[in-house]
Amino acid sequence: MPRKFSKNRTNSFRKRVYEVVRKIPQGEVATYKEVAKLAGSPRAYRAVGNILNKNPNLEMISCHRVIKSDGRVGGYKYGKNKKTSLLKKEGITIKQGRVIF
DNA sequence: TCATTGGCTATCA
DNA sequence: CTGATAGCCAATG
Known part of the structure; x- marks a missing residue:
């Protein structure tokens, strides 16, 4: 079966992203860039998207509160x-289609 | 283990 | 606005 090898890091970037996203309160939104930055890699915005896309707990994480830096959804x-x-x-x-802060 | 691809993006031309 | 490119992680082969 397909098995991916972890990147021996203190915490998987994925987990970080989940925690950060989960911290977003209702009524507030964060950008992918911000999330990536808080997760530890300011340039991993794309990775964030990829992670959340295949995320195992989409209903558990408020990934819908994460938007683009332009304000687009x-x-x-x-x-x-x-x-x-x-x-x-x-x-x-x-x-x-634009989010007003 | 390595190589390739993909993606809820960002930035620039 | 569109298209191309960049830099990143995870999944897949």
Whole structure:
């Protein structure tokens, strides 16, 4: 069976990302860049997306609170529409697909 | 173990 | 806005 070898780090970048994302309170949003930075790699924004995309606990992590640095909602595994809807429900103001801080 | 690909991005032309 | 490129982690082969 496919087995990936971990990168002997103190904490997997993945775990860090999960923790950071989980810390995001409702009604607030963070950018992938910020999350990546807090996770320990300011340039791993893409990795964050990849991780969250295949994340094993999508329902456990509020990955929908993570948006692009431009203010755009970005993508979502369940569909950007779902993501936007969730954000709106949490009190985030979205105008024409853009998040207003 | 290494090589290649992919992705909820970022940045620049 | 579109396209290309960059730099990163994880999954797949």
